[in-house]
Amino acid sequence: MSWILTAADLPDLARGATLLGTGGGGDPYIGQMLVQQVLGNGGITILDPDELADDMFVIPTAQMGAPTVMVEKIPAGTEPLAALRTLEAHLGRTAEATMPIECGGVNSMIPLIVAAESGLPVVDADGMGRAFPELSMETFAVYGVQGSPLALAGERGEHVIIDTGSDNRQMESFARAITIRLGGVGHIAEYAMTGADVRRTAIPRTLSMALALGRAIRIAREQHRSPFAALADTLSTTLYSHVRELHVGKVVDVERRTTEGFARGKALIEATDGSGDPVVIAFQNENLTAYRGEELLAIVPDLICVVDHETAEPITTEGLRYGQRVRVLGISTPDLMRTPEALDTFGPSAFGLTETFVPVETLAGRPV
Template identity: 80%
Template sequence: MPWKLASADLEDLARGATLLGTGGGGDPYIGRMLVERVLGDGAITVLDPDEIDDDLFVIPTAQMGAPTVMVEKIPAGTEPTQSLRILEEHVGRTAQATMPIECGGINSMIPLVVAAETGLPVVDADGMGRAFPELSMETFAVYGVNGSPLALAGERGERVIIDTGDDNRQMEWLARAITIRLGGVAHIAEYAMSGADVKRTAVPRTLSMGLSLGRAIREARQAKRSPFAAISDALSTTLYSEVRELFVGKVVDVERRTTEGFAKGVARVASGSSELEIRFQNENLIALRDGAMVAIVPDLICVLDAETAEPITTEGLRYGQRVRVIGISTPEMMRTPGALAAFGPAAFGLAEQFRPIESLVDTLVT
């Protein structure tokens, strides 16, 4: 059934969506503030993907760019809806709903900004089930929906349409170049599709899962229980049911650079003589414990505060932080050969082969 999302839910949703964003997807505080400014005392209607009409016209909306830039370059707030309107005008149809393209502190929130401004409902699903750095890395694309035409809006009123047909990688390449020239951040509407396409290609119920995760962490802390056990319990009945502890220690080094429109780098976490190395491109891609792989994309690698379980984004990593790193399994639809070709290790230039988190690590999160 449809359900209502209010301002009081946003802090929990931002926390849970940031955890699912595996280090990427944008700053949770900025994302929450953008929605709160527009929503006020109102509420947003959220639709279950299994219940929407097959002919519902859905236009996903998002922000794109390097997370390191987004922290310093706050959007005006009008760009997300502008991108939707640009695409509606181009295709000659009016959206009947919007939807996230990924999980994350900002990109789970951008469709909520659009919904609060337009009155549109939001579909409880997305195209990544986590966050990925490139627009072509979507379950939508894997299962047959084209990203083009894409509408891009800049903070000074720039309007761009990119149409590369079925070449989603070319669409990403062009959109990334334009975003860089707009200062590193832009807002987009893309992957317009029918309700039937949503049911076939989207990862279901990631908004409600993000909300339940964030709420579980908060309630566990208030009750003086382990928020890490609460994460494992909250995910146990979902498509993300395998949760493993990868490492506990102190951040001793972060190498980070903003290049080609991405935040790329390596973080190192140490405990005694043991060390965990995490390589990232906006999102965490691979974790190596003393040189041995313990988790790899598309499974989730999540860096959390060691006491509170508050998720830490890649741009938020700092020397001296005490952290607990966990791995979470992705849904089976994200582990198929087609999915791994789009957003598995080889797509990021990694030499390692994908192996499920549950086959690499025995240590359960408690």
């Protein structure tokens, strides 16, 4: 069923989206402020994917670039709609809705900015089911939707069309190069598709799930209950039903660098009691692997989430700091993201890792 999202929902949505972003997806607070600025006291219609007409025309919108850059280079706020209008003009067809390409961090907010400025509805679904660093890493692409043509807009009115046909990896490469020249952040419209394509290729209801997660964590804290139990209870009836506590400890080192349009690095987290090997989390915008010594705890595409050890407030890769007391959670991804075709696109090998994917629920870690 369709529903209306208001400004009062944005803090909870941002919190839940940051958790699902598994460390990446961009700074949700900045995105939240941009949406509030244009939304005011109005509302945004959120469409359930099952209710879309087969021929409805949907253009997803997003931000791309290294999340570390956005902390210092805040968007003007006009770029996402400019990208959408540029793609509409190129295709000669008007969008009837927009949609996130990923459900993490700021990229759950970008389509809301477009909706608030244009009056378009937003589809309650996305193409990653979390956040991934590359535009080609989409369930849309896995199941046959072409990313090109892509429209990219900059903060000073720049806009460009990229069309690489069915080669989504080349599309990513060209768009990344232009984004770097724009200062590290660009806004895009891509993967134009029909309502029938959305139902076939997207991860459904991730916006409403992010909102429910953020709300559950907040209410549990207000009622002095465990936010971790609330988180697990909320996910138990979704496509993300397995939640594991992988580690509890203190961040003792963060290695982070921005290179080739990505934030890459690793974080070292010692156990609270000082026992055993520390956990090492490697990331490329998003968290990719978690190891304790030689023991694999979780691996992409499953979610590896670093959260405050008491409040369950999610922490992004650019927000990791020495001394933070944290819990590391592993969350299972939907079956649609674990097929051989999906793992070829955004599994371990897509990141140059030699490990084989193993579901988090079969690895170490205790249920939350």
